Amino acid sequence: MTPEGVVTGGWPFVWAAYGLTFAAFIIYGVTLITKLREERARAAEDGNRT
Amino acid sequence: MEVPDPSTSKTPYGFLTVGVILLAIGTYIGLAVAPAETYMGDVQRIMYVHVPSAWSGLLAITFAFGCAVAFLFRSDFRWDARMEASIEVGVLLAFLLCMQGAIWAKPTWGVWWDWDPRLTTTAVLFFAFLGILALRRFVDDPVKRGIWSAVATIIAYVDVPIVYFSVRWWNSLHQTQSSPNTVSSQFYAPLRLNAFGVLFLMIGFIMLRSRIATYRLQHELAAPPVLTGEEAGELA
Numbered sequence: 001m002t003p004e005g006v007v008t009g010g011w012p013f014v015w016a017a018y019g020l021t022f023a024a025f026i027i028y029g030v031t032l033i034t035k036l037r038e039e040r041a042r043a044a045e046d047g048n049r050t
Numbered sequence: 051m052e053v054p055d056p057s058t059s060k061t062p063y064g065f066l067t068v069g070v071i072l073l074a075i076g077t078y079i080g081l082a083v084a085p086a087e088t089y090m091g092d093v094q095r096i097m098y099v100h101v102p103s104a105w106s107g108l109l110a111i112t113f114a115f116g117c118a119v120a121f122l123f124r125s126d127f128r129w130d131a132r133m134e135a136s137i138e139v140g141v142l143l144a145f146l147l148c149m150q151g152a153i154w155a156k157p158t159w160g161v162w163w164d165w166d167p168r169l170t171t172t173a174v175l176f177f178a179f180l181g182i183l184a185l186r187r188f189v190d191d192p193v194k195r196g197i198w199s200a201v202a203t204i205i206a207y208v209d210v211p212i213v214y215f216s217v218r219w220w221n222s223l224h225q226t227q228s229s230p231n232t233v234s235s236q237f238y239a240p241l242r243l244n245a246f247g248v249l250f251l252m253i254g255f256i257m258l259r260s261r262i263a264t265y266r267l268q269h270e271l272a273a274p275p276v277l278t279g280e281e282a283g284e285l286a
Contacts, residue, residue, distance in 0.1 A: 007157050010093030017096040017153045021146055025251060028142055032258040039265035046272055
């Protein structure tokens with residue numbers, strides 16, 4: 001019997017919180033690296049044109 | 051005002067790598083080794099990502115505040131780029147903070163959201179800085195954009211101490227700040243590892259995002275390209 005006032009069965013909430021956090025970090029990190037490459041390429045292009 | 055070339059050092063990737071390693075170890079200990087909390091059970095494990103997100107989020111916004119002040123006093127676009135970067139990372143962490151909090155609130159408070167002082171002031175923080183990012187998108191002139199967003203950042207920063215002290219100033223469902231005296235020693239390791247992990251990720255993200263902002267500023271402020279005869283003919 002579960003004692004009163006104790007939260008049980010919390011793992012789905014834990015997975016949701018960790019999943020959301022890590023997904024956000026991965027997506028943001030990958031986006032930053034991709035955008036940085038694009039901006040570097042554009043800067044090189046600007047340098048060639050001027 | 052000139053924009054110097056952004057650094058090409060590998061330092062941000064170093065911060066990201068260390069951050070990922072610390073976060074991986076901290077998460078493993080937090081999920082598989084540390085015991086469940088007596089009353090909240092396994093749900094309490096959300097603390098190992100929730101608290102580090104809060105610390106680093108407020109730190110990122112505080113850095114943005116410092117960059118805003120530095121930009122206004124020194125008129126150096128490097129501070130503008132750093133401000134934009136730290137606001138964006140701060141907004142990301144504030145968003146995660148609210149989401150993790152809502153996921154934690156449902157099984158413990160019975161609701162996803164409550165207009166509690168800590169939750170409300172954090173939501174205000176998120177939307178205020180999201181608004182500043184939106185403002186930057188709508189202003190074409192880089193000088194006006196930098197000044198306006200720096201002033202807005204300084205004004206919006208007033209909310210940070212309110213977020214921090216809200217749990218002491220008002221009756222709040224949210225617990226007050228934890229300290230080593232109020233947290234079991236079994237929870238120290240995952241909390242500290244994840245705190246440093248998120249901190250290192252935050253620094254790496256800000257450095258990379260700042261470089262992107264600097265490249266964009268350089269592009270905006272660059273002299274118009276010299277057109278070849280063919281290109282000029284096409285435009286005419």
